[in-house]
Each structure stands twice: as structure tokens, then as C-alpha cells.
Amino acid sequence: METLSVRGKDFVAQKPTFFDVLGDLWDPKFNPNGIVNIGLAENTLMHAELEDFINTNSKFTTHALTYGDGFSGSHNLKEAICHFLNNQLSPTTALNPSHLAITSGVSNAVECCAWALADIGDYILVGRPYFNAFKTTLGTRPDIKLLEVSFGDIDPFSLEAVQVYQNAYEEARGKGLRVRALILCSPHNPLGRCYPEHVLREYMRLCGRSGLHLVSDEIYALTVWDNPRIKDAPRFKSILSMGDQPVMDPSMIHAVWGLSKDFGATGLRLGCLISQANMALIEAAEGISLYNFPSSLADQVATSLLRNDEFVGDYIVKNRMRLADSYLFATEFLRNHGIPYLESNAGLFVWMNIGAAVQGDPITDHEVVERLRKEKVYIATGAVYASEETGWFRMVFAHPKDVLEEGLNRLLRAIDVSQ
Ligand SMILES: Cc1ncc(COP(=O)(O)O)c(C=O)c1O
Incomplete structure (x- = not known):
């Protein structure tokens, strides 16, 4: 049987x-x-260092034994993440807790975007090569399709690459496909590079012109270091810090971040979806938060970590x-x-x-x-x-x-x- x-x-x-x-x-x-x-x-x-910090600083309260403040992260953690990301990413508008939904890992935050920004069979644009699990997080349960963009000899971090996206978008539209969003991995997995600011701006213009959501996966935001062989390589610039010259509808800009990579803590399972001008998206994520509820023990560990500026x-x-x-x-x-x-x-x-x-x-x-x-x-x-x-x-x-x-x-x- x-x-x-x-x-x-x-x-x-x-x-x-x-x-x-x-x-x-x-x-x-x-x-x-x-x-x-x-x-x-x-x-x-x-x-x-992290093991030592956690073992020295962890003091759990009974709040961690309950459903806490709801399924999308504690108030304390939301405040701690805002404090931390306001310092590190310099968002144009300071983050506040209402801009966030906490998830059990960034994968779930990406999946929330698929659930809430696109319907079954819709497409999301992504440039090749790309982080393999986008196929899983966007596709397996939400049933969204990836529209892969090939660059040939064009540098994927150049202005020309944006035009290649534009062509791919128009071709898809011509075929009657519904394209809802463009996902950028910034800094990039697997290529390990950051997008120059003017290129990011052009991606925003493209999304603005085409009515696309822009999802910026910034899970490697702080994992940027000096490589003496490419001294002039662009450093990381968060999409959240580009609101000074608005070129697209801010309610279509979303970012995801988490502790898996920048804190070498994939096992903590803590990520977040950030959307500063689209409360409906955050509420939609909260609507399915039972499936993305991070452990309250991890929540408390991350809170004490992100509050500790010195460490x-x-x-x-x-x-x-x-x-x-x-x-x-x-x-x-x-x-x-x-x-x-x-x-x-x-x-x-x-x-x-x-x-x-x-x-x-x-x-x-x-x-x-x-x-x-x-x-x-x-x-x-x-x-x-x-x-x-x-x-x-x-x-x-x-x-x-x-x-x-x-x-x-x-x-x-x-x-x-x-x-
Ligand atoms: C670009 C990118 N986004 C998301 C994830 C998933 O992160 P998490 O372990 O927090 O679900 C990864 C993990 O490799 C990644 O490289």
C-alpha cells in the first residue's frame, strides 16, 4: 500500500x-x-568566543517557557535587533520593532516573502549563480517559481546586469508570466561580493518601473573583510540605507537578516523579515508565525548578545x-x-x-x-x-x-x- x-x-x-x-x-x-x-x-x-559568551551570560526566565509575546519574536529581541541593526546598517529611517517579524532562521523569513508577496505559479527573478536554497524556500511549500537570469560574460555586479534583468522581466511578461519580485543576495552567496551603491540604486529603479518587490537577503551583512588583492572592492551597503533618494515605492522594499552567518550560529535558528513601510507584510508574516516561531531560549540568548555592544x-x-x-x-x-x-x-x-x-x-x-x-x-x-x-x-x-x-x-x- x-x-x-x-x-x-x-x-x-x-x-x-x-x-x-x-x-x-x-x-x-x-x-x-x-x-x-x-x-x-x-x-x-x-x-x-560565542560558546563562552552564551555559557557565561545565559540567564533564562520563565517567559521562555510560554508562548512569550506571540509567535513572531519577543518584544525584547525585536528591540535588541533594532538597536543592533540601526548601529550596523545605518537605515535611512531608524528601525523600530513594528518593522520586524522574527522567524526561526532566515530561510523562514524568505519563505514569508514568497507566501505573502506572490501567489502559486508566480515568478521571482534571481540572477545566476544563486543561493541554492532559494529554490526550496520559495518553491517547495509556497509553490513560487524562480525566473533565472543568465548573464553570460556580463559582470553580475555591474549596471549592465540590471539591463539583463530588465530584458528577462520583459520577455517573461511577453509570455504572460506574472513576475512579482526580484531577490538580491547582498552580499552575494556564492560569489562573495557586494553590490556597488549605484548598481543597487539601479535595481531599485528597475523594481520601481516594473512594479516589482525588491527582497534583499542581507544575511552576510557583517561578513565583509579586507582582501588586499582587491583593495577597491565595494563594501556592503544595506538596501535599508538607500532611502535618501527614493526611486521606488518603499512599501515594496524588504530585507532579511539573521544570526546564522554573521554570528556563526546556524543552530540558533534566528532570522527576521524587515519591512519598514509595509505593515501588511509584517502582519501576513505574523498570520503564519506559528510555522516560523523561534525557540524562546534562542530568543533570549540572541537578546543578551545583541544588547551587548562591547562584546x-x-x-x-x-x-x-x-x-x-x-x-x-x-x-x-x-x-x-x-x-x-x-x-x-x-x-x-x-x-x-x-x-x-x-x-x-x-x-x-x-x-x-x-x-x-x-x-x-x-x-x-x-x-x-x-x-x-x-x-x-x-x-x-x-x-x-x-x-x-x-x-x-x-x-x-x-x-x-x-x-
Ligand atoms: C543567502 C542565504 N540566505 C539564507 C540562508 C539561510 O539561513 P538560515 O540558516 O538562517 O535559515 C543562507 C544559508 O546558507 C544563505 O546563504
Whole structure:
């Protein structure tokens, strides 16, 4: 007898493949034959500091044992996030708690946008390559489709790229498709770069002209560091700080942020949807907040963290230094072994062309993945991110050097056919 519904069976097929990686993680002492995970977007560089902060500062109250202030985050956390983001993102209009809905991770905040800004079968524009889970968060439950924009030789961070979006939008409209929004990942996952301010403004103009919502995923807002090889690379500019020259309807501008990346705390499951001029969107998110309700223990931990300016200030500085250091270590290794990559100064990634570096006869990405699996190192293939070219992979460098060294040596073994 069939035990699952049709959609239940679809969900089985969507179980993330990296769960196998997490079930057998390399540890030099306890699991030396395990898999080195330099593929999943996590930053472990500041774990010791955060662990210590949480263990020293956590004092939970019974409020955490209740439904709290509702399902969309406590008043205290909303205030703490506003305090923190007002300092870090310099929004044109200061954030206040009514602008936020707290969710259990940024994935859920993105999903709220899909539920509330688009209907089944509608489209959201996204440029290639893009963060793979947009397909899941926008598609799996809300049933929104991604309209992928290909750039060819055009730099995705240039003004020309905005025109490519415009063309894609018009073509879709010509075919009768309903396009509701454009999602930007700013700073970008997987390319690890920030959009220049004038380009962001042009995206806003495009959305304004076309009546599109602009969703800016700013989960890597503070994960920007100095890369001496690209000294002039743009720094991060939040969409919330661009209201001085209004070029689109402010009720169509939305941002998401959370603690998963900037605080290296994917397990806390805390994110937020921010919309400063669209109370209906926040209320819609509250309407489905039972499904996005973060744990009140996580809520209280995040509140004490974000209220502590001194700890947070030190954390950000140290995190940036360690990111810069690990990035240089990883990219020096790649340079020394002739593996091409694109420079970055944001996010946790090195976007590299393993296909171009493979010794001997050219092989497919699938074959590269097989070899990486055999050598027990996890690095995600570009196909997952809808890369326009084959050969590209996304490596995560935000780990201590011993992890990087082990993972990169395994990578070398995997691509050197003479071994
Ligand atoms: C751009 C982007 N948005 C959202 C997420 C999801 O974050 P969370 O773990 O808070 O759901 C990720 C995680 O990799 C990401 O890279």
C-alpha cells in the first residue's frame, strides 16, 4: 500500500544530500576517516568566543517557557535587533520593532516573502549563480517559481546586469508570466561580493518601473573583510540605507537578516523579515508565525548578545580578521596548486574552477563530485547554484587552518589523476 501522499513522496526526494556529510564529520582524533566539510555555509572561526559568551551570560526566565509575546519574536529581541541593526546598517529611517517579524532562521523569513508577496505559479527573478536554497524556500511549500537570469560574460555586479534583468522581466511578461519580485543576495552567496551603491540604486529603479518587490537577503551583512588583492572592492551597503533618494515605492522594499552567518550560529535558528513601510507584510508574516516561531531560549540568548555592544563590537572586528586570514590561507593554497578562483571580500566562500584544474583528460562535474566523495571532502558543485559554466565549485573557507589544510589536501588528491 502507498503510505505517502503525492507531495509527501516529492518531499522525500528533496532530502538534502549533505545530511550524509553531517552524519560522518571528520575529526582528527575521533573520526579521522570522516568527511571534511568545507561545503556547507558555516563559519566556525568564532565558535569558542560565542560558546563562552552564551555559557557565561545565559540567564533564562520563565517567559521562555510560554508562548512569550506571540509567535513572531519577543518584544525584547525585536528591540535588541533594532538597536543592533540601526548601529550596523545605518537605515535611512531608524528601525523600530513594528518593522520586524522574527522567524526561526532566515530561510523562514524568505519563505514569508514568497507566501505573502506572490501567489502559486508566480515568478521571482534571481540572477545566476544563486543561493541554492532559494529554490526550496520559495518553491517547495509556497509553490513560487524562480525566473533565472543568465548573464553570460556580463559582470553580475555591474549596471549592465540590471539591463539583463530588465530584458528577462520583459520577455517573461511577453509570455504572460506574472513576475512579482526580484531577490538580491547582498552580499552575494556564492560569489562573495557586494553590490556597488549605484548598481543597487539601479535595481531599485528597475523594481520601481516594473512594479516589482525588491527582497534583499542581507544575511552576510557583517561578513565583509579586507582582501588586499582587491583593495577597491565595494563594501556592503544595506538596501535599508538607500532611502535618501527614493526611486521606488518603499512599501515594496524588504530585507532579511539573521544570526546564522554573521554570528556563526546556524543552530540558533534566528532570522527576521524587515519591512519598514509595509505593515501588511509584517502582519501576513505574523498570520503564519506559528510555522516560523523561534525557540524562546534562542530568543533570549540572541537578546543578551545583541544588547551587548562591547562584546558584539569585539566580535565583529575579530571575526573579520579571522575571515581575512582563513581566506588568504585557502586562496594561497589554490594559487600554489594552479586552481583558478574568483577573488571575494564577503560571505564565506571561494568560487573556484576545479574542472579547469583537473589533471589529465577533462572530466565532468559529476565525476569531480564522485572523486571528492571518494577522498571524503565535501565541496558543493556549481550546478547546485545554477552556475552558467561547468567546472565551478563553492568552497567554504571560514574554518580553522587545520580543517582547511586537510580538506584542500584531499581536494588535491581528488583532482590529481596521477595519484
Ligand atoms: C543567502 C542565504 N540566505 C539564507 C540562508 C539561510 O539561513 P538560515 O540558516 O538562517 O535559515 C543562507 C544559508 O546558507 C544563505 O546563504
